[in-house]
Amino acid sequence: MKRFFKNLTLIMTFMLILGAFAGCGKSAQGKDGKYTGQADGKHGSIKVEVEVAQGKIKDIKILESSENVVLSEPVYNKIKSTMVNKNNVNVDAITGSTETSNGYINAVKDALKKAGLKLEGDKLTVEPLKEKDTTQEYDVVVVGAGGAGFSAALEAKNAGANVVILEKMPTIGGNTLISGGEMNAPQTWVQKNVGIENDSPEKFYEDTLKGGDNKGNPAIVKVLTDNAKGAAEWLKDYVKVKFLDNQLFQFGGHSVKRALIPEGHTGAEMMTKFKMKSDELGITVKTETEVKELIYENNKVVGVKAKNLAGQDLTFKAKKGVIIAAGGFGSNVEMRKKYNPELDEKYMSTDTPGTTGDGIVMAEKIGAAITNMENIQTYPISNPKTGVISLVADSRFDGAILVNQEGKRFVEELERRDVISKAILNQTGKYCYVFWNKSIDDISKTISVHKDEYEMLVKEGLLYKAETIEDAAKFFKIPVDEFKKTVERVNGFAKDGKDLDFKHRGKLVSLEQGPYYIQKAVPSVHHTMGGLVIDTETRVLDAKGQPIKGLYAAGEVTGVVHGTNRLGGNAIADIVVFGRRAGVNAAQEK
Incomplete structure (x- = not known):
């Protein structure tokens, strides 16, 4: 009997050991199947479904996401590709989309935890794309893929030019994308719908000049206010941006309600439609491509030099012109302190991380005039x-x-x-x-x-x-x-x-x-009113007030529109009115 119990004890011990080893194997390999995971992103919860097979990530699907669609899609795709190809979830966040990236990564980790699978090797960076040709030629080169850049690119393309948009960030959109997207314009269809009959371009002009303490260039402001209605109708009818038909905002400093509101109350509606229209027209858009300098030869801007995330030095020649639509410098603390020491590190910024004043700096290096730099909103x-x-x-x-x-x-x-x-x-x-x-x-x-x-x-x-x-x-x-x-x-x-x-x-x-x-x-910190000096045709001027041949600018990179203070809803009007004008003029450059 003793031998029986002894043998039984040995057998049970052996089975427990086998069970322990089996458990370790299961923990390492995980269970095949589909698992859901969830974590907070920038704007709310991100929920994913991760498919696991034989200890590896087979697929990752987004089930729910509150993140901006235009910003998050490339982030999800790039991180997913790296995770699946390398079978590793220890991946770096994508610059400019850190909170969205981390939310996605943590959601995947949450799903794998439920699967009993741990896949964390050496930390990986998302692999950037490489260009086949390091020198490329276009008619018009647009620097910046926000609202001003896309407005310019669409009009340049429709004027017969071959166009490329260069964007240093991983995603398009700039500040336009993360804004409320509201656009001021007088005498619109929505004002008619809600019974506002006492607005006019003249009244809009007066509000805008007064709102900037009469420091905006009157001729430039007149171009803005006279063309805002047409720009709004172009967005609605051509770009197919959907605006609310029976609601307007009255931002501070305006005498009447005149701000159109896009569907969803954000700039995502506008940027999504801009991207769809540019794809339809075959416009080339290159992200993760930072323009470093303008190429200035024989008294004309003939292209740009850039560097992409893969480390390649690139040259983009422009047969007709270069349009700078790279935004302001709200996220550049050192530049803010240079022109307005009060707005130092103690102030956060509403802007995207890419809003660092690059366009202003590179144009200034070839003699462009700047103005109004101390006025930061x-x-x-x-x-x-x-x-x-x-x-x-x-x-x-x-x-x-x-x-x-x-x-x-x-x-x-x-x-x-x-x-x-x-x-x-x-x-x-x-x-x-x-x-x-x-x-x-x-x-x-x-x-x-x-x-x-x-x-x-x-x-x-x-x-x-x-x-x-x-x-x-x-x-x-x-x-x-x-x-x-x-x-x-x-x-x-x-x-x-x-x-x-x-x-x-x-x-x-x-x-x-x-x-x-x-x-x-x-x-x-929200908007920098200072920047490049342009004329009414969006040509960048030098210190003597003369146009720099081949160089145009539109949007927050310019410094002559808003004076000391930009009124709410005027940024979208600004980028579309002057972006369109820059695109047409650059395409017609001889």
Whole structure:
């Protein structure tokens, strides 16, 4: 009997050892099948399905994503390719899309954890593409793949030119893509739909000049305001951008509602349609290709020198002209400090990482004139943790109020961005709160159209939905009695139709009924008004005021449009009006 138990014990021990080894093998190989994983990206949750077979990643599919479609698609594709080909999830984030990249990578890791599979070798970088020909020739070379660059490229192509767009970032879009995408234009079909009949190019001109303290070039501003309506119709009818037919925003500094709102309330609608139209026309777009310098020979710009992510030195010859549409320098802290020391590291930026002033610097090196560089705008309502512009808080344009930590209003909500930003920085803690109710949200619809941002802000404790005013005050430790007095006063102004405190130029809305929304916000660097000097035909001028042959510019890279301050909604009008003009003129260069 003892021998029996001894043998039984040996057998059981042997089986346990075998089981342990079998378990180790299963852990290393994982179980074949499809597993879901989830993690937070920049704008919300990213959910993936990872197919595992024989210890390897066979496929990765996106099930849900709140990320910007135009920005995220190449990120997902490049990282997926590296993970599958190398069977390794230890992959570097893609520059310019760090949060989206990390969200995707972590979602894949979450799925593999459920599969019992760990695939983390040496850290890998996503392999860049190489060019077959290091010297290429086009009629027109466009530097920058944002709204200005695509507007220019489309018009140059339609004028008969062979066009290439060069973009240093991994994805197209620039600041246009991450903006709200609203565009100011007078006498549009939407103004007609909503019954606004008191607008005109002249009134738009007056608002724009005044909004920049009359420092914008009057002739340039006139081109902008006279051609904004035509540019909006071109976007709608030719590029096929969808705008809301019965809603407009009235940004600060404007005398009437005139800002068209794209479907989805972001620039993604515009950039998606720009890319579709450029593909239709056969326009070449090269990302991860950084232009380093302009080629200036015999008193003419004849091309550019560039370097791609693969490390290749490239030359792009331009038989007709080069268009700089590379944006401003809001993300270049050193450049900001050079021209305006106040806007140093303590300020975050709403801009994309690629907004570093390259176009200004390279043009200045060949003698281009620059102007207005000290005027740098902050956007007043941005995320206190990331600096990203808050689109949920666009409720401000439909009646939301701004209050400080003491629960008091301190500025007109439809004032200019620079005025509101300075007012916020003078408050306790250098932040403010945006406060509105469901009645306002029913008008603006910002929560439903920016649901992912809303949920992220709630998760971060920066936005709170309250049933009562007392509840809203308690969440952010605002003095309840003072806050209630402020709201009661606003309710009275809404009823009487007159704001006795700050002369609100729009329409205050009663805040008597909840539920309520309250959001914390800070100013963040948003737009640089300075840049290259251009004439009304978008030709870049030298220090003597003479055009530099073969060189054109459009958008935030220029410095003569907005004066000391850009009014909200004018950037999209600027990039499209002058981008189109640059494209036509460059294509006709002799």
